[in-house]
Amino acid sequence: MAELFQHPGYEEERLRRVAEQLPCREVQTGMLLSLMGQPHQYSYPSIFIYGHRASGKSHVMHVLLKELELPHATVSCVECVSVALLFEQVLLAFFGCDAASLLPRSASLSDFVRVYRQQCSQAPAKQTRYIVMEKAELLRDTDANLLPALLRLQELVEDNVTIILLSEIVWDKFRPNTGCFEPLLLHFPDYSKGELQRILSQDRHPSYSDEFYSSYINILLGVFYSVCRDLRELRHLAALNFSKFCEPLEEGKVKETDTHKLWRNIEPHLKKAMQTVYLREVSSVQWEQMQQMEEKENGALRGLSAHTHVELPYYSKFLLIAAYLASYNPARTDKRFFLKHHGKIRKTNFLKKNEKTSNHLLGPKPFPLDRLLAIFYSVVDSRVAPTASIFSQISSLVTLQLLTQVSHDDQLDAPKYKCAVSMDFICAISRTVNFEIVKYLYDFL
Amino acid sequence: MSKRKIQAAHVPIGECITQVQQILRERLCHQQLPDRPEGLEAQRKHLLELLRRTAIHGESNSVLIVGPRGAGKTMLLKCVLRDLLEETEAQKNLLQVHLNGLLQTDDRIALKEITRQLHLENVVGDKVFGSFAENLAFLLDALKKGDRTSSRPVLFVLDEFDLFAHHKNQTLLYNLLDVSQSAQAPVAVVGITCRLDVLELLEKRVKSRFSHRQIHLLSKPTFTQYLAQVRTQLSLPADFSDNQFAEDWNASVKTLVEDKSAVDVLQRHFNSTRDFRSMHMLLMLCLSRVSVAKPAVQPADLLEASRLCFSDAKANILHGLSILELCLIIAMKHLNDVYEGEPFNLQMVHNEFKKFLQRKSNSMYNFEPPVIMKAFEHLQQLELIRPLDSSAARIQREYQLMRLMVDHSQIMEALQKYPQCPTDIKQWAMSAFS
Numbered sequence: 001m002a003e004l005f006q007h008p009g010y011e012e013e014r015l016r017r018v019a020e021q022l023p024c025r026e027v028q029t030g031m032l033l034s035l036m037g038q039p040h041q042y043s044y045p046s047i048f049i050y051g052h053r054a055s056g057k058s059h060v061m062h063v064l065l066k067e068l069e070l071p072h073a074t075v076s077c078v079e080c081v082s083v084a085l086l087f088e089q090v091l092l093a094f095f096g097c098d099a100a101s102l103l104p105r106s107a108s109l110s111d112f113v114r115v116y117r118q119q120c121s122q123a124p125a126k127q128t129r130y131i132v133m134e135k136a137e138l139l140r141d142t143d144a145n146l147l148p149a150l151l152r153l154q155e156l157v158e159d160n161v162t163i164i165l166l167s168e169i170v171w172d173k174f175r176p177n178t179g180c181f182e183p184l185l186l187h188f189p190d191y192s193k194g195e196l197q198r199i200l201s202q203d204r205h206p207s208y209s210d211e212f213y214s215s216y217i218n219i220l221l222g223v224f225y226s227v228c229r230d231l232r233e234l235r236h237l238a239a240l241n242f243s244k245f246c247e248p249l250e251e252g253k254v255k256e257t258d259t260h261k262l263w264r265n266i267e268p269h270l271k272k273a274m275q276t277v278y279l280r281e282v283s284s285v286q287w288e289q290m291q292q293m294e295e296k297e298n299g300a301l302r303g304l305s306a307h308t309h310v311e312l313p314y315y316s317k318f319l320l321i322a323a324y325l326a327s328y329n330p331a332r333t334d335k336r337f338f339l340k341h342h343g344k345i346r347k348t349n350f351l352k353k354n355e356k357t358s359n360h361l362l363g364p365k366p367f368p369l370d371r372l373l374a375i376f377y378s379v380v381d382s383r384v385a386p387t388a389s390i391f392s393q394i395s396s397l398v399t400l401q402l403l404t405q406v407s408h409d410d411q412l413d414a415p416k417y418k419c420a421v422s423m424d425f426i427c428a429i430s431r432t433v434n435f436e437i438v439k440y441l442y443d444f445l
Numbered sequence: 446m447s448k449r450k451i452q453a454a455h456v457p458i459g460e461c462i463t464q465v466q467q468i469l470r471e472r473l474c475h476q477q478l479p480d481r482p483e484g485l486e487a488q489r490k491h492l493l494e495l496l497r498r499t500a501i502h503g504e505s506n507s508v509l510i511v512g513p514r515g516a517g518k519t520m521l522l523k524c525v526l527r528d529l530l531e532e533t534e535a536q537k538n539l540l541q542v543h544l545n546g547l548l549q550t551d552d553r554i555a556l557k558e559i560t561r562q563l564h565l566e567n568v569v570g571d572k573v574f575g576s577f578a579e580n581l582a583f584l585l586d587a588l589k590k591g592d593r594t595s596s597r598p599v600l601f602v603l604d605e606f607d608l609f610a611h612h613k614n615q616t617l618l619y620n621l622l623d624v625s626q627s628a629q630a631p632v633a634v635v636g637i638t639c640r641l642d643v644l645e646l647l648e649k650r651v652k653s654r655f656s657h658r659q660i661h662l663l664s665k666p667t668f669t670q671y672l673a674q675v676r677t678q679l680s681l682p683a684d685f686s687d688n689q690f691a692e693d694w695n696a697s698v699k700t701l702v703e704d705k706s707a708v709d710v711l712q713r714h715f716n717s718t719r720d721f722r723s724m725h726m727l728l729m730l731c732l733s734r735v736s737v738a739k740p741a742v743q744p745a746d747l748l749e750a751s752r753l754c755f756s757d758a759k760a761n762i763l764h765g766l767s768i769l770e771l772c773l774i775i776a777m778k779h780l781n782d783v784y785e786g787e788p789f790n791l792q793m794v795h796n797e798f799k800k801f802l803q804r805k806s807n808s809m810y811n812f813e814p815p816v817i818m819k820a821f822e823h824l825q826q827l828e829l830i831r832p833l834d835s836s837a838a839r840i841q842r843e844y845q846l847m848r849l850m851v852d853h854s855q856i857m858e859a860l861q862k863y864p865q866c867p868t869d870i871k872q873w874a875m876s877a878f879s
Binding site: 008009031034035037038040041042043044045050051052055108109110113114143145148149152154155156160168169170171172173178179180181182184185186187189190192193225226227228229274275278279281360361362363364404420422 | 459462463466467470471473474475476514519545546547548549550554557558561607608639640722723726729730733734736737753754756758759761762764765766767768769790792793796809810812813815816819820826827828839840841843844864865
């Protein structure tokens with residue numbers, strides 16, 4: 001941390017405050033500061049910072065620019081649905097609202113550079129101006145000229161300005177066809193387990209001791225670290241589950257030092273949290289309510305995915321079953337499954353040797369309408385007339401996105417469909433109509 | 446060198462360092478013009494002569510400057526213009542219009558920009574009146590009325606010339622080159638581009654009006670020239686305020702480019718790319734490590750800077766993945782090995798992962814399918830895997846076909862560097878047949 005104090009041109013007091021706010025990012029901050037140089041000096045025209053989600057990219061930039069009071073504009077590319085919004089924000093941050101109003105209605109890059117130069121000649125930069133673009137990967141989807149132009153903005157506007165791009169994605173995926181001004185690449189590495197522990201232990205509960213909270217964080221990381229390294233997510237989980245961790249302590253069952261008992265208490269709870277809160281099956285509010293209601297078993301509350309049960313009409317159910325069978329069975333086995341007098345076909349005959357991968361790995365295959373109806377008549381015991389309602393049920397299954405229509409070339413003549421429901425779903429459906437679907441599936445023969 | 450002595454006799458060292466940073470940063474970041482473009486003497490003479498003939502004698506010309514990125518095209522043009530404008534007659538006469546293909550994305554905007562930069566009569570303040578057709582007609586009229594002797598020559602500089610060729614009907618290019626061909630007001634059209642096949646982009650009528658004069662900046666410096674270039678880029682000018690410090694600095698730069706390890710690093714950079722921009726980036730990284738405590742560029746700085754430049758970004762990203770995500774990547778690698786690069790979906794990856802878990806007795810990595818799906822989606826967000834086709838809405842997520850965007854060697858390298866990687870996972874990744 002000592003090296004942070006050696007940057008000339010900035011007040012030591014401010015640098016100290018910066019260092020305090022950025023734990024475990026000393027190397028990167030020092031590097032950035034030395035690249036930025038003193039406020040009045042030129043900095044490299046464009047810097048590209050990449051790193052995983054929640055590795056402190058935006059936070060470091062924000063704290064640096066805020067605490068050192070450098071002129072800057074922070075733009076989130078998610079917000080800027082049109083480039084005009086981006087230009088407006090930049091001009092607003094640098095020159096005030098008069099400049100932003102000079103832009104014409106649908107501003108082009110040319111207008112932006114013109115207004116910028118004009119303003120810049122009135123108020124030349126005494127310090128390096130910084131434009132920070134968050135989520136820069138979205139710049140690739142906008143106008144193809146925007147990214148190359150931003151990268152050489154310093155040259156275009158002839159001002160002491162530096163573009164800083166923040167992204168999760170590596171630079172190689174950004175490079176345009178005809179090349180561009182290459183930015184300086186800077187990597188923010190992920191936090192190690194020790195660093196995560198250190199940062200998470202900082203927001204401890206005031207009524208408990210430091211060691212107690214850090215032992216809690218230790219247990220939490222033990223469960224979640226192999227799945228998730230996102231600091232924000234971990235912090236959220238830590239905040240949600242801490243009250244449960246303290247419960248035996250408040251009841252007076254155990255002491256603070258009795259780590260093993262505390263662990264025994266919290267570990268199944270955290271495992272459950274991974275299946276519910278981590279996946280947002282259960283919202284955090286519901287999770288907190290569940291913790292308050294002691295008698296209710298955790299997870300007894302049905303999550304989002306438990307609500308997939310759909311109430312369908314009788315024939316629709318069979319149509320869906322028929323569609324599932326048509327999607328996941330090869331057509332040449334239909335005779336064996338659905339015809340009463342199919343003659344003698346030995347199992348070895350239609351089990352081709354080269355067919356190793358099952359259809360449940362490859363996904364559903366498209367099938368024509370005729371096949372669907374043939375299977376449907378075969379699986380429904382009673383006699384069904386091909387009325388308009390049967391056909392309209394097929395198309396309503398498509399609108400419910402339980403079936404998908406594959407090719408849109410012909411609406412009436414031999415349309416093809418795919419079944420888009422999961423195995424669990426179809427099993428549940430067939431159970432309600434007493435149909436054993438597994439017996440009819442080729443993969444489970 | 447004895448710091449104390451310098452401090453006593455001359456400007457304090459902190460001040461010196463600040464000045465060094467100031468001067469070198471302007472050179473490296475702001476692309477300050479050198480006194481004379483190096484190794485481009487013939488091209489400079491050619492271009493200067495051409496532009497002088499337009500500026501002074503009123504000849505119409507067109508020329509293309511072609512060269513790869515970072516070869517010094519803009520620098521050459523700016524140097525020539527600077528030299529040209531030193532002559533009073535040229536300075537008095539010449540009107541300049543600078544256009545950039547990145548900014549002027551269509552002819553309408555370009556035309557507005559031209560009228561604005563020429564300060565034409567119908568321009569009030571900064572507002573341009575009239576429709577596109579009126580504007581063009583007016584501009585062409587103005588250019589046509591002039592003749593070789595009376596009207597002032599206009600220099601059109603078209604940066605990123607290849608982008609202008611993508612405009613509709615190439616109207617702007619056609620008109621500019623047409624004026625330069627016929628006996629109207631004298632204009633010089635200078636195009637700057639990095640595409641070697643730029644003439645193929647032009648329409649036949651436009652191409653026939655172009656003079657086919659091209660200046661290529663394809664000079665290949667030898668390594669000795671490259672080293673000399675590095676030295677001049679880092680050296681301080683003679684008018685530095687503290688002579689003693691400047692001498693010491695220049696001497697240290699001289700020893701730097703003779704140092705064995707530093708030369709090795711520079712050779713590596715020279716072999717990968719020769720353009721000035723990447724050299725500037727390398728030197729900028731070195732310069733940022735110079736401080737009061739360390740007032741000279743050491744070979745170690747150069748090593749560190751080159752390590753930063755050459756670091757593999759994908760390996761860095763792989764390093765930050767969780768164990769589960771890494772396992773999925775390994776499963777994908779195995780699928781790629783077995784099925785020879787066929788695309789895969791989540792079900793297959795999960796199946797492969799389950800095979801690995803079955804062989805192992807303990808079930809430490811037995812995760813629920815939705816957790817695995819979340820990890821898979823994170824990999825997709827990082828663009829380490831890419832969907833084969835973008836019709837994402839119509840296929841269930843677990844059956845969408847994907848491709849792995851990481852090399853096998855990158856995966857193995859990342860595994861070696863992975864902090865606390867479990868041995869069984871390493872073994873699994875090594876085994877050719879899962």
